[in-house]
Amino acid sequence: MTVAIKRDVLERTGEAPASRGEETFTLAMRHSGSRQVTLRYEITGPVLAPILIVGGGISAGQHVISSAEFAEAGWWEPQKAALAAARVLAIDWIGADGAFDCPIDPADQAVAIATLLDRLGIARVAGFAGASYGAMVGLHFAALYPERLGALLSVSAGASAHPFSSACRSLQRKAVAIGEQGGNPAAGVALARALAMLTYRTADEYRVRFDAAPTVDGDLVRVSAEDYLDAQGLRYAGRTTAAAYRRLSESIDLHRVDPATVRLPATFVAVESDWLVPIEDIHALADAVGGARFVLMPSLYGHDGFLKEEAQMAAILTDFIATLEPAR
Amino acid sequence: MTVAIKRDVLERTGEAPASRGEETFTLAMRHSGSRQVTLRYEITGPVLAPILIVGGGISAGQHVISSAEFAEAGWWEPQKAALAAARVLAIDWIGADGAFDCPIDPADQAVAIATLLDRLGIARVAGFAGASYGAMVGLHFAALYPERLGALLSVSAGASAHPFSSACRSLQRKAVAIGEQGGNPAAGVALARALAMLTYRTADEYRVRFDAAPTVDGDLVRVSAEDYLDAQGLRYAGRTTAAAYRRLSESIDLHRVDPATVRLPATFVAVESDWLVPIEDIHALADAVGGARFVLMPSLYGHDGFLKEEAQMAAILTDFIATLEPAR
Numbered sequence: 001m002t003v004a005i006k007r008d009v010l011e012r013t014g015e016a017p018a019s020r021g022e023e024t025f026t027l028a029m030r031h032s033g034s035r036q037v038t039l040r041y042e043i044t045g046p047v048l049a050p051i052l053i054v055g056g057g058i059s060a061g062q063h064v065i066s067s068a069e070f071a072e073a074g075w076w077e078p079q080k081a082a083l084a085a086a087r088v089l090a091i092d093w094i095g096a097d098g099a100f101d102c103p104i105d106p107a108d109q110a111v112a113i114a115t116l117l118d119r120l121g122i123a124r125v126a127g128f129a130g131a132s133y134g135a136m137v138g139l140h141f142a143a144l145y146p147e148r149l150g151a152l153l154s155v156s157a158g159a160s161a162h163p164f165s166s167a168c169r170s171l172q173r174k175a176v177a178i179g180e181q182g183g184n185p186a187a188g189v190a191l192a193r194a195l196a197m198l199t200y201r202t203a204d205e206y207r208v209r210f211d212a213a214p215t216v217d218g219d220l221v222r223v224s225a226e227d228y229l230d231a232q233g234l235r236y237a238g239r240t241t242a243a244a245y246r247r248l249s250e251s252i253d254l255h256r257v258d259p260a261t262v263r264l265p266a267t268f269v270a271v272e273s274d275w276l277v278p279i280e281d282i283h284a285l286a287d288a289v290g291g292a293r294f295v296l297m298p299s300l301y302g303h304d305g306f307l308k309e310e311a312q313m314a315a316i317l318t319d320f321i322a323t324l325e326p327a328r
Numbered sequence: 329m330t331v332a333i334k335r336d337v338l339e340r341t342g343e344a345p346a347s348r349g350e351e352t353f354t355l356a357m358r359h360s361g362s363r364q365v366t367l368r369y370e371i372t373g374p375v376l377a378p379i380l381i382v383g384g385g386i387s388a389g390q391h392v393i394s395s396a397e398f399a400e401a402g403w404w405e406p407q408k409a410a411l412a413a414a415r416v417l418a419i420d421w422i423g424a425d426g427a428f429d430c431p432i433d434p435a436d437q438a439v440a441i442a443t444l445l446d447r448l449g450i451a452r453v454a455g456f457a458g459a460s461y462g463a464m465v466g467l468h469f470a471a472l473y474p475e476r477l478g479a480l481l482s483v484s485a486g487a488s489a490h491p492f493s494s495a496c497r498s499l500q501r502k503a504v505a506i507g508e509q510g511g512n513p514a515a516g517v518a519l520a521r522a523l524a525m526l527t528y529r530t531a532d533e534y535r536v537r538f539d540a541a542p543t544v545d546g547d548l549v550r551v552s553a554e555d556y557l558d559a560q561g562l563r564y565a566g567r568t569t570a571a572a573y574r575r576l577s578e579s580i581d582l583h584r585v586d587p588a589t590v591r592l593p594a595t596f597v598a599v600e601s602d603w604l605v606p607i608e609d610i611h612a613l614a615d616a617v618g619g620a621r622f623v624l625m626p627s628l629y630g631h632d633g634f635l636k637e638e639a640q641m642a643a644i645l646t647d648f649i650a651t652l653e654p655a656r
């Protein structure tokens with residue numbers, strides 16, 4: 001299947017409906033041999049604008065912002081205005097549908113995106129804006145396909161995962177496994193997600209938000225944040241399989257890129273209170289990539305800063321998109 | 329049963345064998361009505377030295393340091409020399425044996441200790457040295473029995489648990505529950521303990537200690553800290569029931585003491601890198617207790633500083649014991 005939009009029509013009008021599609025191909029994976037992959041994507045925004053690949057966290061997918069065609073809010077909806085200057089291409093991560101249960105490297109996602117670009121007849125994209133897992137994939141894409149990418153915006157990712165964060169995630173995966181072993185994988189996924197949610201935020205936010213004393217009702221004690229964490233976990237478990245959780249979580253820990261291989265204009269953004277991806281790690285990465293920019297984002301929200309600090313993130317995206325090479 | 333040592337013999341010699349005992353009594357619990365409790369304790373050290381109650385984390389018990397009678401290493405073994413100047417009394421926390429599955433307040437532990445002192449004929453103790461959960465119990469003991477305590481050393485505890493730390497613990501308890509629901513409580517306890525271990529240490533320590541890349545063996549990915557965390561969890565699950573874990577973990581979250589009720593010489597110690605009990609919380613508590621001392625302990629180890637910073641902890645204990653009123 002090729003992209004559903006006629007290029008000649010688009011180039012006359014400069015406008016295009018948002019569209020979705022999927023491509024099926026064989027992917028040579030870094031740790032898991034060759035597998036047939038169906039890659040789902042969405043493309044939206046003015047056809048004459050520079051093409052920007054956008055990638056978010058492991059739970060973010062192809063639907064970045066709303067459009068006339070796909071009206072529900074996207075995962076980066078507050079960035080709709082900033083992203084309006086680009087033609088945004090995004091995918092559902094390989095493994096997000098739970099279709100296969102094997103190790104997935106972030107580099108596999110980059111190779112899959114390159115294969116998708118081939119199918120869409122796109123030789124080169126102007127930019128890759130990634131945050132969290134999306135930034136890891138962007139780093140691999142930049143390292144593997146320097147000739148196909150104009151510039152990289154990498155938010156909240158280091159050259160590899162921090163060992164403490166990897167330890168946290170390994171225990172989240174153990175929660176999934178215990179749920180599976182006990183015949184209730186959804187309970188395991190819900191707990192894993194709740195555990196992950198803790199790592200995306202900060203103690204300072206919890207101090208402000210969940211300062212009430214625990215409640216005691218008979219034998220049941222519940223702390224202030226518990227309803228919130230339960231709800232987050234349940235919601236996530238309703239749309240994510242155990243295999244999807246395990247393999248995308250794991251993929252973050254498999255991330256490891258040599259900064260010397262990233263040779264294009266790059267901007268690295270670190271969130272000040274992010275303890276999952278400490279600013280030191282991002283600063284070291286930015287230092288090791290020749291000529292890179294480093295931006296520090298003040299925030300109470302830790303790793304979720306790229307979602308919660310809407311105005312700061314919009315300014316960073318706007319600046320980045322303004323530097324992109326024009327569409328050809 | 330009363331303490332197995334004859335006071336007249338002890339007072340003649342000034343020396344006494346370490347001894348263990350247990351007392352069974354009815355305890356009016358703060359949230360759980362009246363329950364029959366069997367409280368196990370150990371007492372060790374020179375009989376003419378000032379009596380010091382010692383309490384550690386929820387997994388620490390009556391056996392603080394080794395002795396001729398009980399030769400295995402105690403949980404505060406590196407503090408044996410510092411503690412030699414005191415007659416050390418310590419208990420197994422109520423609930424640690426899994427004997428009952430109901431909310432346990434740290435104040436319940438303080439009341440139980442006071443009841444034990446009654447049984448032992450001890451009207452007043454010179455000091456209470458508590459760390460982590462033991463410090464919470466010490467704070468309640470000081471607030472409830474000002475006339476029975478000379479001085480308090482409170483290491484790594486605030487006036488109440490931090491909401492973020494409570495959230496972390498609530499998810500540890502959920503891991504226990506999922507294990508129980510799936511018919512494998514030990515797996516739940518092991519995961520909960522591994523999760524707790526993360527909160528006792530720091531990312532900086534993990535960076536130094538677990539910096540290796542993950543291993544990929546077929547479909548199995550393991551991160552560098554995983555063997556360590558698994559071993560810690562399994563070891564703990566071998567000696568702790570689901571009910572014991574749930575209720576002692578929960579007890580930390582039930583901790584809430586009014587600093588104005590602590591009216592005796594008090595020293596508060598905070599570990600610099602402790603993110604489970606942030607120094608700000610301990611500093612605020614010390615400020616709110618009239619005339620208290622505040623000591624900041626530099627450490628890479630976070631909440632476990634009271635166990636890992638052996639020399640600093642020994643100096644603090646030595647100083648504290650030197651200030652205690654003499655035995656009467």
